[in-house]
Amino acid sequence: MPFQKDIYKSAxxxxNIIFGFDGDELKVLLIKRSQDPYGGQWALPGDIVSPDEDLDAAAERVLKQLTGLQNVYLEQVYTFGKVDRHPRGRVITIAYYSLINIAKVKIRAASFAEEVSWKAVSSISTLAFDHLDIMETCRTRLRQELKLRPVGFELLPEKFTLTELQRLYEVILEQDLDKRNFRKKILGMSILNSLNEYQKGVSHRPAMLYSFDPEKYRVATEQGVIFEI
Amino acid sequence: MPFQKDIYKSAxxxxNIIFGFDGDELKVLLIKRSQDPYGGQWALPGDIVSPDEDLDAAAERVLKQLTGLQNVYLEQVYTFGKVDRHPRGRVITIAYYSLINIAKVKIRAASFAEEVSWKAVSSISTLAFDHLDIMETCRTRLRQELKLRPVGFELLPEKFTLTELQRLYEVILEQDLDKRNFRKKILGMSILNSLNEYQKGVSHRPAMLYSFDPEKYRVATEQGVIFEI
DNA sequence: GCAAAAGTGTTTTCATTACACCCATGT
DNA sequence: ACATGGGTGTAATGAAAACACTTTTGC
Incomplete structure (x- = not known):
C-alpha cells in the first residue's frame, strides 16, 4: 500500500484544542487513543488533512465529528513541524483552538478513540506526541485573545450573569479582578444586552442575566471603543 | 519520477517575509520568479521543506541563502493551506517573518530567482500565489509585536538615534508620535545604553547614539516593567 | 546667520485602582 | 434570622497626552 507510505513521507x-468552561475550571476535550502510537494515552483530537480539503475545513470536521458543533469560534494558532514529532514519519500538524459552550456538547466517541472526556487544563501533565506543548501554546494564545477581544462569551451560555463572566476571566487569566471595576469596564463598553431577566432557584439574591450583542460590539468598535480587560 | 509527483500530492x-527598514520606509525582500508557475512575477522567498528538516530550519535556510544572515529575528506567523493555492498541486505553506538590519544584507541571487530586490511594502499591490495575503498577515503581526515587544531594534543598526527609532515606529504603526513623550517612554524603561557618542557629518546638531541592551531589558521585565509603545 | 534636526519639563486630562455596605433570596 | 452572593459610587493615584522653545551643527 504505497499510499500509506507516501502520506507519511510528508503528511x-x-x-484541535477545544476549550470549555464549566463555571469553575477551564477544560479541554481530550481523546484516549485506541491505537499505537501512544495507544491508551490521552491526546488532542485531530486528523490527517485530506488532499482536497482546506485546513480550516479539516479543523471544522474534527470539531464536528467529536462534538456535533458547527459555526463556533475556531482559530488557527501555530504549526508544529519537528522532524521527529511523529514516530511513524514526517507529519506536521496545524493547531487550532476552539471555544464552545460546554453545555451544548453531547460527546460522541469517535472511531479513533476509546474514550472522550473533558479534563481540567490545570490537571493535565502529560499528553501523547507533543500535544502538551501544543496545548500550552494555545492556552497562551487564549489568554492574549481574552484580554483584547470579546471571545470569552463563546465559552458561556447565551444568557449569563456578570459574576459568571468575571469568574471566567479570573480562571483563564489566573488573577483576581475587582468586582465593581470589572462591571464598570464591561458595562461601559455597551456591548451587552441586559435581559431584564433573573437567575432562578439560587439561594441568594438572583443576578441579572445578560447576553453579548455582536452588533453593539461592532458599533462600539467603530466609535473607537477598545475592548480590553 | 514518482517522488516529484508524491511531493506535490502533499507537500x-x-x-519568509523579510522586513527591512531604510530609515524612511518599511521594505520587504522579494524575488522575481524565473520559472512557472508565476514566472516573471514577484514573490516571497520560500522553498519546499525537505523531509528531514525542521520547519524553523527550513525558514533559516531560505533566509541564509538569500541574505547570508543567520541568528536573526525569525518567527512563524501562520499557515496557509487552501486547496487551490498552488496551481501544481497541494502545497501548504508556513509563513515566517524576519526582521533584519537592511545594511547588513548583501543580496545573493538565488538559483530559483532571476532577480532579488527590496520593495517598499506600501508600493506592493500584487504578488505571485497568495503571497500578498501572506504579506499582509505578517505585516499585521509585525505591528502587534512592535507595540508589545522590543523587536524594532532588530531593524536598526546596532547604534541608532532616538529619532531613527521613533521614525521606525511611526512608519510601521502608521501614526505620528510625540517626540517628547516617545523619548520619555523609551528611556523610562531603562533598556537602552546611551553610548556617549554622536552622529557625524550631519548638517544639524548631531544626535546621541544608543544601543538596545537585552540584559537590561531582561532585568527591567523581571522588575515588572511592561514594554509598550 | 540660516536651515535643520536635537534635546528638554510641566500641566492637563483621563483611566485605573482601591475600597465597604445594603439587598434579595432560600433554607 | 442567617448565610450567600448581587449590586452599587466615590476619592486617590498614576499614566498618557498636549504643548514650545533653546541648542548645536553644516553650509
Missing part, C-alpha cells in the same frame, strides 16, 4: 494533520 | 513549504 499534515490538524489538531 | 509543505516555508515562505
Amino acid at each position: 499534515f494533520s490538524v489538531d | 509543505f513549504s516555508v515562505d
Whole structure:
C-alpha cells in the first residue's frame, strides 16, 4: 500500500484544542487513543488533512465529528513541524483552538478513540506526541485573545450573569479582578444586552442575566471603543 | 519520477517575509520568479521543506541563502493551506517573518530567482500565489509585536538615534508620535545604553547614539516593567 | 546667520485602582 | 434570622497626552 507510505513521507494533520468552561475550571476535550502510537494515552483530537480539503475545513470536521458543533469560534494558532514529532514519519500538524459552550456538547466517541472526556487544563501533565506543548501554546494564545477581544462569551451560555463572566476571566487569566471595576469596564463598553431577566432557584439574591450583542460590539468598535480587560 | 509527483500530492513549504527598514520606509525582500508557475512575477522567498528538516530550519535556510544572515529575528506567523493555492498541486505553506538590519544584507541571487530586490511594502499591490495575503498577515503581526515587544531594534543598526527609532515606529504603526513623550517612554524603561557618542557629518546638531541592551531589558521585565509603545 | 534636526519639563486630562455596605433570596 | 452572593459610587493615584522653545551643527 504505497499510499500509506507516501502520506507519511510528508503528511499534515490538524489538531484541535477545544476549550470549555464549566463555571469553575477551564477544560479541554481530550481523546484516549485506541491505537499505537501512544495507544491508551490521552491526546488532542485531530486528523490527517485530506488532499482536497482546506485546513480550516479539516479543523471544522474534527470539531464536528467529536462534538456535533458547527459555526463556533475556531482559530488557527501555530504549526508544529519537528522532524521527529511523529514516530511513524514526517507529519506536521496545524493547531487550532476552539471555544464552545460546554453545555451544548453531547460527546460522541469517535472511531479513533476509546474514550472522550473533558479534563481540567490545570490537571493535565502529560499528553501523547507533543500535544502538551501544543496545548500550552494555545492556552497562551487564549489568554492574549481574552484580554483584547470579546471571545470569552463563546465559552458561556447565551444568557449569563456578570459574576459568571468575571469568574471566567479570573480562571483563564489566573488573577483576581475587582468586582465593581470589572462591571464598570464591561458595562461601559455597551456591548451587552441586559435581559431584564433573573437567575432562578439560587439561594441568594438572583443576578441579572445578560447576553453579548455582536452588533453593539461592532458599533462600539467603530466609535473607537477598545475592548480590553 | 514518482517522488516529484508524491511531493506535490502533499507537500509543505516555508515562505519568509523579510522586513527591512531604510530609515524612511518599511521594505520587504522579494524575488522575481524565473520559472512557472508565476514566472516573471514577484514573490516571497520560500522553498519546499525537505523531509528531514525542521520547519524553523527550513525558514533559516531560505533566509541564509538569500541574505547570508543567520541568528536573526525569525518567527512563524501562520499557515496557509487552501486547496487551490498552488496551481501544481497541494502545497501548504508556513509563513515566517524576519526582521533584519537592511545594511547588513548583501543580496545573493538565488538559483530559483532571476532577480532579488527590496520593495517598499506600501508600493506592493500584487504578488505571485497568495503571497500578498501572506504579506499582509505578517505585516499585521509585525505591528502587534512592535507595540508589545522590543523587536524594532532588530531593524536598526546596532547604534541608532532616538529619532531613527521613533521614525521606525511611526512608519510601521502608521501614526505620528510625540517626540517628547516617545523619548520619555523609551528611556523610562531603562533598556537602552546611551553610548556617549554622536552622529557625524550631519548638517544639524548631531544626535546621541544608543544601543538596545537585552540584559537590561531582561532585568527591567523581571522588575515588572511592561514594554509598550 | 540660516536651515535643520536635537534635546528638554510641566500641566492637563483621563483611566485605573482601591475600597465597604445594603439587598434579595432560600433554607 | 442567617448565610450567600448581587449590586452599587466615590476619592486617590498614576499614566498618557498636549504643548514650545533653546541648542548645536553644516553650509
